[in-house]
Amino acid sequence: MKFLIIIPAHNEEAHLSFTLESLQQQSFRDFTTVIVNDGSTDSTPEVIRRFTEADSRFQTINLQKSAHQPGSKVVAAFKNGLNTQKPEEFEVICKFDADIILPENYLQTINEAFQNNPKYGLVGGLLYVEKNGEWVYEGNSNKGHVRGPMKAYRKECFDAMGGIRETLGWDNIDAILLENLGWKEVVLPELQVKLLKVKGSDYTIKPADYYGRYFYFLGLNRFLAYIASSKEAMKIKSLSFFLQIIKAYESCRSQQLELKISKDEQKAINEQRWNALKKKWLKI
Structure with missing residues (x-):
């Protein structure tokens, strides 16, 4: 299966290189990655350039700076990245964050899960954060829910549910809608994804x-x-x-x-x- 990976990135100079390096190290190689530079004011564009110049699987698009609102901004950036491609050429659509580190077998395991289970619509791993020098389960959601930083959708399922919504709560809405359409959301606990930044730390909303x-x-x-x-x-x-x-x-x-x-x-x-x-x- 061929993967299309969209990564919205706003001021991620400290983390993005780790994410992209973990993609380069994947055992599964058949993917295209679009990094959406969402109005960054730091050196994020330079980080992106290092990868796009060295690896044809990495592409980029630059957006103007917009107000940071939970949910809607990141999905808008995702959609802009998606629109640069021909989604019909891919079997799997991924929305990844710019501050995660994927295990080397992440894409390969996702690929096998989709191929072996035709009703799987959304698949992902579990998030881990660093505490006192150790990586521990984040524990911010139930272990049956694929978190927003590491979503992988079967293209057929993604289309059936109308894509992801440009709104707060999108990463729960998707799971409910696909389940209502007869698809399954599946977490593979052996896939431990490292989260480098605490989510919500840059939100201005109380x-x-x-x-x-x-x-x-x-x-x-x-x-x-x-x-x-x-x-x-x-x-x-x-x-x-x-x-x-x-x-x-x-x-x-x-x-x-x-x-x-x-x-x-x-x-x-x-x-x-x-x-x-x-x-x-x-x-x-």
Whole structure:
């Protein structure tokens, strides 16, 4: 299978070379990588140039600087990179971050998983972060979810779900939509991916505002949004945090901000969330 890898990169001079070197060292060789220089003001373009000049599998596109918003900015950059290629020439579409280190067998293992399992639509490994000199599981999501920094989609599945959405929550929306279409999201725990930078460290949005906006753009109805908000607030035992999340969610509702999902997709997302809630808490 032939892989198309898109890597959005904004001011990643400290990390990008590690990501691209780990791609060069892959045992699987049939891939094209597009690094999207998303308005970088550091030496990221020079890092990219070193690889594009030395290896024909690496290409680049330069974008103008835009405001950093969680979710939408990175997907917009991804789509710009995708538009430079002919996606129909590839069997696998990858969205990788510019601050990860892949094990040498990452692409080969993904390739074999797709070839051996026709219903696999989204495959990835697990993220590990460095703590006290050791690489440990990040633990920021359940082990059955492929995180945003290392997504690999079967092209057929990617097309069926309409690609990834330019919105906060895109990396959960994709998993719900593909499952609703009969595809499977699969994590291969033996693929340990090193994450070099803590996610969200460069966001300007406050945590409560983030969650409120996230639950809105995920398409959750008011009941499920309130349940999700209470779960986040219980983690830090803060009623005020719950109220702040709700305020942000209700603000989005009152403004009727545009969702990047259809009514049918919104219904599918709410049904999936409700079923998960019943299974976990109501034992139904």
